[in-house]
Amino acid sequence: MKRICIVGISGKLGQYMTEHALALGYEVTGVCRPKSAGKLERFKGRITVHPGRTDDRAVIAKATQGCDGVLVVLAPWGVQDYASGTARAVLDLAPPHVRLVFSCGWHISRDGKDRYGWKIRAIVSFGTPILRALRLVDIDDQVRATDLIFASNRDWTVVRGSDLEEGPSEGLPIWARRVGDPRLASNLTRRTDFALFMVAALTDPALIREAPAITGCNGASVRAGGSAAAGVLPSVH
Numbered sequence: 001m002k003r004i005c006i007v008g009i010s011g012k013l014g015q016y017m018t019e020h021a022l023a024l025g026y027e028v029t030g031v032c033r034p035k036s037a038g039k040l041e042r043f044k045g046r047i048t049v050h051p052g053r054t055d056d057r058a059v060i061a062k063a064t065q066g067c068d069g070v071l072v073v074l075a076p077w078g079v080q081d082y083a084s085g086t087a088r089a090v091l092d093l094a095p096p097h098v099r100l101v102f103s104c105g106w107h108i109s110r111d112g113k114d115r116y117g118w119k120i121r122a123i124v125s126f127g128t129p130i131l132r133a134l135r136l137v138d139i140d141d142q143v144r145a146t147d148l149i150f151a152s153n154r155d156w157t158v159v160r161g162s163d164l165e166e167g168p169s170e171g172l173p174i175w176a177r178r179v180g181d182p183r184l185a186s187n188l189t190r191r192t193d194f195a196l197f198m199v200a201a202l203t204d205p206a207l208i209r210e211a212p213a214i215t216g217c218n219g220a221s222v223r224a225g226g227s228a229a230a231g232v233l234p235s236v237h
Helices: 012-023 034-043 057-064 082-093 118-133 139-150 191-201 220-225
Strands: 003-007 027-032 047-051 069-073 099-105 156-161 163-165 174-176 188-190 213-215
Touching (some): 012 027, 012 034, 012 191, 027 034, 034 047, 099 191, 139 156, 188 213
Parallel strands (some): 003 027, 003 069, 027 047, 156 213, 163 188
């Protein structure tokens, strides 16, 4: 794998993914809204930026051309199907052979067997209608986006992130197939490590058509269950 595209490259997660990808020697292209392109100034000369909305089909087709992998931030902004439109554009227009890795939150469920704590249930139950009424965020649109991905026969991974914090890397997060696994109870990941997992997933065949729920490898719940091995993508099934 030599060339990748990061859809949503200007956000915090996108910039961390850019750092990790460049460190691994990837050629990086990216898509972000024109008004956000200035956030990428520190990468000038090292990446190619395609300004545009991430659900703009013409921009996605151009940006992903010639790529071996595509990393996608499914941002649920607004109430105009931004996340699902982004997912649909990538699934439809990225070259057939590429590896696709999408990011979203723990609240997404592939099979309905995840077990959620009160915090996530409260956010989804009470926050969703309020944010939608304010026309700021549509969490349900991430659900529609991932439903499209789960129905696809492409080589995808949907990485479901826990709560995030800033700070230096602690290493690759651990993952489980379902939220509710005891080792995920710490529910906290360094944002740079979420990005690290996304980039590492590009070359891990074990994650193809998986929807791993992740948490930081240094959380109390992880330490109680045994340390994750360094340099691999540890899993809990």
